[in-house]
Each structure stands twice: as structure tokens, then as C-alpha cells.
Amino acid sequence: MTRRQFLAAAAALAVVEPLPLWAQGAPRRVRGTIDGISGRDLAVTTREGQRVTIRLAENASVSALRRLELSAIAPGSYIGTAAEPGPDGAWRALEVLVFPEAMRGTGEGHYAWDLTPTSSMTNATVDSAVEANDGRSLLLTARGQQVRVMVPPDVPVVTPIPAAMEDLKPGAQVFLVATPGPDGTLTASRVTVARDGVVPPM
Template identity: 35%
Template sequence: MKLLSLIVAGAALVTATATFAADRQIHVRGEVSAVSATEVTITDRKGKKSTIKLPETAKVLDVSRTNADSIKENSYLGVAAAPAPEGKVRALGVMVFPEAARGLHEGHFPWDKGDRSTMTNATVAKLSKKASATELEMRFGDKTQQVVLDKSTVYGQFVPGKRDLIAVGAKVMVIADQGADGATAANTVLVGRDGFLPPI
């Protein structure tokens, strides 16, 4: 059952990220300021409040902090990144996927962590440690992407979570669908432990 839960949780995350570029898919990051059985209100770092419907079908992921030591060759990662010289990208946030989620939605596509930011879901084919940074060669299908990890990169990992993790004060990232009326409904809620904001 744990393996199945991990697969479902991983699928929920990567399915949501896969469709982010489509219309009506949004991400909301911030702190839970109110929650009920049917809604959650998120306050972002600029003080803006967003109220999102919280259907029973919404998946919850329990996200904890980790570090660069958890990344090895053959790790499967999701990397939110900014452009860097020579066609590389600089990792802003890295999510270490559980083994059961390996291979789900491999690719390199636009993201919303800043101007021209991207998401790369891929396997670490090569890891090279250098004086000021670590470089990863990420492989997806027959393509590769060079990723630079530096001192500002934030690392997280996840397991399936329970709904009661969505509590006032929790730091979250909500992946939600937006209806034609402008209302939003969560399909996945990533909840950071101990004040940790999910890094993607």
C-alpha cells in the first residue's frame, strides 16, 4: 500500500506540473492563514490572500527539507531553475522524488519561479563537484540538460501526506485548477514541514 500511495502521490504532482502551461492551471505559494473542510486561504510573501476550494479528492504531499548530499547519480529529480550561461540552468529548488515516482513526466518545460524559469524532471546521469558549485547532467529520453547547484539552491523531498497537515501557519504550494468563473480548486497541496516552503 505504501508503494501504491507513493505512485499516486508522485503522479498527482507530476500530472499537475505537466499541465501547468495549459490555461486555468495555477500555483499558489505561501502560508495557510485559514482552513476549513472545504476551503483553504493562502497568504503569499507580498501579503496577497487567495482562497482556494479544497475538494475531498485533493492529494496532499508531506514535504521535508533535505540537502545536496541526498542527490546521487541515478536520482530522479524535479528542478525548478533560472537560466544560466552556456545553455545551463541554475537550480532554485530541487525536489528529490521517491523511487516509485521515477520517470513520471520526464522533460524540460516552462515554470513560474521567476522570469524565464523552467522545470526539469529527469534522472541524474552525471554529478560533478566543483569548487563553488555542483553540476548535474540531467537526462530525459535522448536529451540532456546541465544543471548548476549552488549555495542558494533549496532541497526538498516528499511522501504522501494526510489532510490534517493543511493547518494555519503551514507553508504550502497549492497546484489548482481555475474555473471559467475565476474560482480555483486544489488538486494537489504540497505541505512543508517545520515552516519549510516547498522549493519548487
């Protein structure tokens, strides 16, 4: 995989705008388990239990994820985090992706996300990271907006790494964004796949 392909694959982890699920003609975030692959057709059972077939582009790129320690989220890091609102007014992270420096600025902003019914996604620079009794408190800045996020110790912290088509095996969990064509065929140019026990948490 070339550097350009890797960065394109990693970019799939943070879509700039919220995508309505299963709306006619709209791109769809697909989270699920691979049932099989035939040529470039990837059969997936989604987390909602629906079986879909996704045609992979001829130049489709594949990425995996590597775990990081919570301490890797440091001031100056550029991250993406899905979070839910907490009772104290701060967001509580469900996952954190630490972007490579070359991807700084990807999908910057704070917007609705469909990991859970009440989740948001924030792609932003870490202004401060303070240790707390219940995790790591982050102050993030995205496009001039400040967002405070608490990252509990058990939340997955990951960073993208290159993977290969050979990693798309039955039983592997995937995250991808698929675009429906005029005939309803779903296509995708990037896939993030579970490898070495690290499941896409976004």
C-alpha cells in the same frame, strides 16, 4: 494515506506542462500562506499578495517534504529541478526534488516554469554528478535532451513524504495546482505543505 494517495500527492510537485498563471480556465500554480481553513475551503494569500479560496476535493491528498543532503543527487536519480540560466550557459538550480523510485518518469521534460520570470523546470534522470568549487554539476537527460545544471551548496534539496489534512494550519506555506470551474471556483486535489521548517521550494 495509502501508497496510491501519496504518489498522487507527490505528483503534484511536477506538472508535466507549463501552466499560464491566472489565464481564464487554465490550471493555476498557487504558492502562498494559509490564512485559514473552513470545512474543505482553504483560504490562501498568494506570494503575489492576492487572497484566494480553494475548495479541496473530498479525497484531497496532502504531502510534505524532507530535506536531503546534496550528495543524495547521484547518477541514476530521477529529479525535478527549477533553475535559472547562468552566465556560463549552464542552468543554476533554485531547488531540487529527488523523486521516489516509484515516481520515475513523472513530468519528464524541460520546459518553462513560473518560480521566477526566467526559470525552467527539468524532470530528468541524472547521468552524471560532479563536485565543483561552487556546488554539484549535474548532466541530466530528459526525452533524449541533455541539460546541464549547477546546484549551489545552499539550494534546497528535498524529497516528498506523506502529510495529513491536520498539517494545513494558518501560517503554513503551501504549493498546489488549482483548477477553476465554470463558476470560477478554484478546486485542488493535492496540496504540498510546509512542515518541520521545510517550505515547498518549487
